[in-house]
Amino acid sequence: MVIELHQLTAALYLAASLTTFVGLALPSSPLGRAAIWLLAAAAIGHGLAFAQLHALVPPPPLTDLPLAVSLMAWLAVLFVLGLVLLRRRRLESLAGLVAALAFVGVFYASLSLRRTVEGGSEPVGGWPHLHVILASAGIALLGVAGLAGLLFLAEDRRLRAKRRLEWVRGLPSLEALDRVNLLALALGFPLLTFGVVAGMLWTEDMTGRLWAGGAHATWSALAWAIYLALAVARFGVGWRGREAAASAAAGFAFLLFAVIGVGIAA
Amino acid sequence: MRVVLAGMNHRTAPLEVRERFAVDDPEPWLAKLVAGEEIDEAVLLSTCNRVEVVAITRRPDAARHRLRSFFARELGRGEPLPERHATQSVLYEHTDTDAVRHLFRVASSIDSMVVGEPQILGQVKEAHRAAVGAGASGPVLSRLFASAFAAAKRVRSETRIAARPVSVARVAVDLARQIFETFEDKRALLVGAGEMIEAALEALRGAGLSGVSVANRTPAHADELARRFGASAHGLDELPGLLAGADVVLTCIAAERPPLGVVLFEEALRARRRRPIFAIDIGVPRNIDPEVNALDGVYLYDLDDLGGVAEANAEERRRETVRAEAIVQEEVERFDGWLSALQAVPTIRRLRARAEAVRQAELEKAAARLGLEGETRSGVEALTRAIVNKLLHAPVSRLRERAERDEGLAYLEAARVLFALDDPTAPGAEADLLDGSKGGGEEPGSSGGE
Numbered sequence A: 001m002v003i004e005l006h007q008l009t010a011a012l013y014l015a016a017s018l019t020t021f022v023g024l025a026l027p028s029s030p031l032g033r034a035a036i037w038l039l040a041a042a043a044i045g046h047g048l049a050f051a052q053l054h055a056l057v058p059p060p061p062l063t064d065l066p067l068a069v070s071l072m073a074w075l076a077v078l079f080v081l082g083l084v085l086l087r088r089r090r091l092e093s094l095a096g097l098v099a100a101l102a103f104v105g106v107f108y109a110s111l112s113l114r115r116t117v118e119g120g121s122e123p124v125g126g127w128p129h130l131h132v133i134l135a136s137a138g139i140a141l142l143g144v145a146g147l148a149g150l151l152f153l154a155e156d157r158r159l160r161a162k163r164r165l166e167w168v169r170g171l172p173s174l175e176a177l178d179r180v181n182l183l184a185l186a187l188g189f190p191l192l193t194f195g196v197v198a199g200m201l202w203t204e205d206m207t208g209r210l211w212a213g214g215a216h217a218t219w220s221a222l223a224w225a226i227y228l229a230l231a232v233a234r235f236g237v238g239w240r241g242r243e244a245a246a247s248a249a250a251g252f253a254f255l256l257f258a259v260i261g262v263g264i265a266a
Numbered sequence B: 001m002r003v004v005l006a007g008m009n010h011r012t013a014p015l016e017v018r019e020r021f022a023v024d025d026p027e028p029w030l031a032k033l034v035a036g037e038e039i040d041e042a043v044l045l046s047t048c049n050r051v052e053v054v055a056i057t058r059r060p061d062a063a064r065h066r067l068r069s070f071f072a073r074e075l076g077r078g079e080p081l082p083e084r085h086a087t088q089s090v091l092y093e094h095t096d097t098d099a100v101r102h103l104f105r106v107a108s109s110i111d112s113m114v115v116g117e118p119q120i121l122g123q124v125k126e127a128h129r130a131a132v133g134a135g136a137s138g139p140v141l142s143r144l145f146a147s148a149f150a151a152a153k154r155v156r157s158e159t160r161i162a163a164r165p166v167s168v169a170r171v172a173v174d175l176a177r178q179i180f181e182t183f184e185d186k187r188a189l190l191v192g193a194g195e196m197i198e199a200a201l202e203a204l205r206g207a208g209l210s211g212v213s214v215a216n217r218t219p220a221h222a223d224e225l226a227r228r229f230g231a232s233a234h235g236l237d238e239l240p241g242l243l244a245g246a247d248v249v250l251t252c253i254a255a256e257r258p259p260l261g262v263v264l265f266e267e268a269l270r271a272r273r274r275r276p277i278f279a280i281d282i283g284v285p286r287n288i289d290p291e292v293n294a295l296d297g298v299y300l301y302d303l304d305d306l307g308g309v310a311e312a313n314a315e316e317r318r319r320e321t322v323r324a325e326a327i328v329q330e331e332v333e334r335f336d337g338w339l340s341a342l343q344a345v346p347t348i349r350r351l352r353a354r355a356e357a358v359r360q361a362e363l364e365k366a367a368a369r370l371g372l373e374g375e376t377r378s379g380v381e382a383l384t385r386a387i388v389n390k391l392l393h394a395p396v397s398r399l400r401e402r403a404e405r406d407e408g409l410a411y412l413e414a415a416r417v418l419f420a421l422d423d424p425t426a427p428g429a430e431a432d433l434l435d436g437s438k439g440g441g442e443e444p445g446s447s448g449g450e
Helices: A002-025 A031-055 A065-087 A092-118 A126-161 A174-207 A215-237 A241-265 B015-021 B027-035 B060-075 B097-107 B119-133 B139-158 B168-179 B195-207 B219-229 B236-244 B262-271 B290-294 B303-312 B315-370 B374-403 B408-418 B429-435
Strands: B002-009 B041-046 B050-057 B092-095 B187-191 B211-216 B232-235 B248-251 B277-281 B298-302
Touching: A002 A031, A002 A065, A002 A092, A031 A065, A031 A092, A065 A092, A065 A126, A065 A174, A065 A241, A092 A126, A126 A174, A126 A241, A126 B168, A174 A215, A174 A241, A174 B168, A215 A241, B002 B015, B002 B060, B002 B097, B015 B050, B027 B041, B027 B060, B027 B119, B041 B119, B041 B139, B050 B060, B050 B097, B050 B139, B060 B092, B092 B097, B097 B119, B097 B139, B097 B315, B119 B139, B119 B195, B139 B315, B168 B195, B168 B248, B168 B277, B168 B298, B168 B303, B187 B195, B187 B236, B195 B211, B195 B219, B195 B248, B211 B219, B211 B236, B219 B232, B232 B236, B236 B262, B262 B277, B262 B290, B290 B298, B298 B303, B315 B374, B315 B408, B374 B408
Parallel strands: B187 B211, B187 B248, B211 B232, B248 B277, B277 B298
Antiparallel strands: B002 B050, B002 B092, B041 B050
């Protein structure tokens, strides 16, 4: 049932994403609103799937990479749903992109879920869970910043080239995308930082040292340092617009590689 | 009399070409045009999207040649055009009915870049006023333009072409929504104080912009506009400071070289911590250096760019355009009828002259033979004049009537043959000399035509 619920969630994310883009192509149809309801339904299903996992004895640990990826997807969806429902600033296309990525993440998690559920697992302590929850939340928000950056770059390019789109009214404004980028970085970077600190405390708990080295720790520290530089550029130097969008997109690509890519390779 | 029209518009010539031909004061150019033998009357229409000359001539081939040379050698400021935009490739020509139809479509805003926009009619009226002022518009052009205004008025009142006009200002507001999340905290800077700026001011105020500044070369004009719309008025010397505070910039002033360059925008971006600027340049020649569009944080649209965007929303107006075209066609036919009747005037004049000559000759003979004098002669003279007038009344009326229809030329031809009006030896043939005179003469309808 846990696996089926995850699969159903993945299907709902895919449906929400496809409905969003069809809705953008048909601006006068009610599909845009339907897509948001589908995304909300998927997020509720996703939450129920996590509740069911937690009810298992023993519950599978969030340190398992597929589960952590699924958690990131869920948190990103909750953040973007909050933005759409609270701000109502034509952010549906961003929600559609997040839904597409959430589908990939949850589908990937559901493929290895049987092994995780049936294989049983050793219980883990509080630091590992805190590390995964905080870091996942940070990565999820920085992911939304990266997607907002990508959308900004595409829109900026189109506006400069004076290309017209029939469905352009459905796309968010550059200013709205820049603000989402700013907000996601402002919330995501501290969460990532707390996640890194929790990871170091977990390492100290296990090895007696704050820094144990290894590929995951090294690449993650490098990604954190890059985001520190981005935060300084954004909040200190005053980067905005194209350069802020490009750096958010590039930063997220590096973060994905450092955390998930290196994790899969390991 | 023939109607000849030559010119270029947004479809045939890009902005970089049109701006070289743009004319601020048409009067000296019109004086040059009508000084020659080729053109009798002329109006020069120069707007942001078109430069056209409408001419009345008796020698259409010579007039076309003169207009080609006028565009190629005189109006283009002597600067060579890029190879791909040679004058002959951007220039179009229309004659007679086609020229009339083109003018009516222009005045009715069917031919505009933004179909249904209201400014063009005022610009056409202004062009005709300038021609009257320069003494270049005579009775035929005056009638032609009066008909064009009537057509435009009918199109506006009988179709929905202007019910939802997508003006340049509205397109600009739509584009601004793609850049800005909200207008509540945004300021606009309008450079200029003409009709386009006024329309833009109205649209921007309607969109909810928090503050608007108007800068103009003549601050008094800016002041008048600003007072009406609750904006602030400034001179052009305040542009650097105003630009730093403006999120939306709209320019439309007459200037040989762009007064807003890259350096000015770079300084403004620095001052506003790189917050974006949406700049709309509807000036011809352009008011903002096109290189500004490459700056990070500035989105620059000129008239051609806005036209492309306006096309995207033009489907509804395209349907209305079909109805507008039908109205234009009716008005074109009405004007053609009037013009054809004008062609009937020389025939009628010859017919009357012939009859009068015959009457005079016969009266002289009879007077000599019968010794008519004094009251008797006056009585006979009145009698013969009454007979001639009564005999001619029906054919002259029919000629006037039929000349306005398709078969008009056949009737005129028949009259010329039946009464031998083209025979130079016939009595009254000297009236032919009057046909070639400029203007004057009998106006069709002056004795009951329309």
